[in-house]
Amino acid sequence: MNRAYTVVGRILGIAPEEITDATSPKTVASWDSYNGLMLVSALEQEFGVSFTLDEVIAVQNVGDITAALTRHGIEV
């Protein structure tokens, strides 16, 4: 299981099995702007990284999160 999916599932209140790289605010109702920021905070805490403002703004879907984590040297 992709570890990022676990965090996304916990914050957005959906089952990790339902998550794919294509999961996005368009496909998940609970992914509003507030929960998006909660997600940033939870991912940073979980993986001990700090995203830049640009990285956060650029995220369109879960695939972008995975890519950002990989850039920070995190194996998801």
Next chain:
Amino acid sequence: MMSERRPLRIALLASFTAKPIADALDRACHNAGIPATVYLGAYQQYAQEILNPTSAFSRCACDVMILAVDTHALAGDLVFRPYRLDDDARRRWADEQAETLIALARTAAERCEAMVLLHNLEVPMYSPLGPLEHAQEFGIKEAVETINAKLRSACKGDPRIYLFDFDGFCARVGKRVVRDPKLYYLGDFKVAMAHVPELCSAYLAYLRPLRVPVKKCLVLDCDHTLWGGVVGEVGIEGIQLGPTPEGRPYWEFQQHVLALHERGVVLAINSRNNPDDVLRVLREHPYQVLREEHFAAMAINWEDKASNIRAIAEELNIGVGSVVFMDDDPLNRALVAHALPEVEVVNLPGDPAWYVNTLLAFDGFHTLQLTDEDRQKGRFYAQEQQRRHVAVAATDLASYIRQLDVAVTIGPASAMTIPRIAQLTLKTNQFNLTTRRYTETEVHRLAHDARFLMLTCAARDRFGDSGIVGVAIAERSVPDWRMDTFLVSCRVIGRKIEDALLAYVMQEAARAGARRVIGEFIPTAKNTPAQDFYRAQGFVKMEGGGANIERWERSCTGAFPFPEELTVDGGGMQSVRAI
């Protein structure tokens, strides 16, 4: 009126995104055993919510409102360019902002009859003037400090409004890190997620006293807690205590403990030692700060520490739930935590260098009012020791009371006594017939409500003055008076003081032409000492009270003399009628 069972309704109104704080506060209350609901005001709508009588906030009937307005929201671009205004304009700005915030807090307190926690403002770290900031006639830091000083003064003069030291919180966390700039730019978060739990803990220090009984007594271990080393092994000369690198942590720890005692925390010793070894340190060690006179009880023996705490609580006539226990030994702590889960066990860290920090971080003794009675409580308990000696010598209750020379003064509530009345309703558990909890705001309202008679009873005897120890609140309904609240501090139960206070109410009721006085008794886990009071006073139990509340009646015809064992000063009679 507050009942302990109803969830505490908290409203959080903020000038920034406060949802993470509201969510965390909800969890923090839950974890602290305080059922609560948190209403979060609309984003940046704090003023509208308070001023509009039909807003969601105005209708939410909260018990506590937190008003969190931050410097940035208040100052706007003055934060960036404080010196675009001249000194006079900045001064006017500061005055206006302080007045606006105070007016909002007062309106909210009135509209909701709520306790208001008013944030002060974070004083900016940065000034474009650099070191010359402090040479400026009225600089931006001084402007914000001035607002804070005005907020503090307003809180001092208004029992409904408490200052929340947000600037102090920011300083404690670190002003460089209290905000996460990214989340601030993305979502107007003004407190970084990592620091939200600490902010909630700081709020809880104000909320806990509304629902959870305040801790009264600090029970301390000796070896490795009050001093370094085991006195039974190394002797009084060998322990570490005083102005040396290894002795100073204990020495300063003791000074902080003494400061708690001086503001009313009762102290006790719980030590596995030979009594003589410990007593010698208390009496003779030059750097021992806490002396015999500071301890209301001492259990120095080889019993287990949980049994000792039970004995100490019994001796002091306080509940085990109001005890805090500090011991360096994890085994003793575990034993006490297991045997007496109501006791709050503080985990002293392994390194004594951190003892003081641990003690200062502990907020279980925090109260929302501190009365003269509180400050003297340590002394009251010491006098109690002497009274017990009289009790042993006296052969019956009447002669015991006569030997004590008990005198009581009963009179109506006044502005001076309202804080103490609120405190007694919040803290008295045993001899409390209805256990109705009233905040200072509520007591204030009842005291000014002509339908209610609110009486205080102060007591003194040959060993000292106990201050206000009893409260009676009667509703002067027609034809029968209803006793809403009747309580006496457990320290003085059994000295006929409760009889005197009740006789006073009966006399007043008879004088006012009431037909009967109806006494209410609401049983709780703790108020069994009061369960037979009305029966003993000649009241008759009425039918149909139900399991949750008993009603007792007594006719107002006849005489209601004061107990003859004590002296009653009824100085308040005329003013009772005048209220």
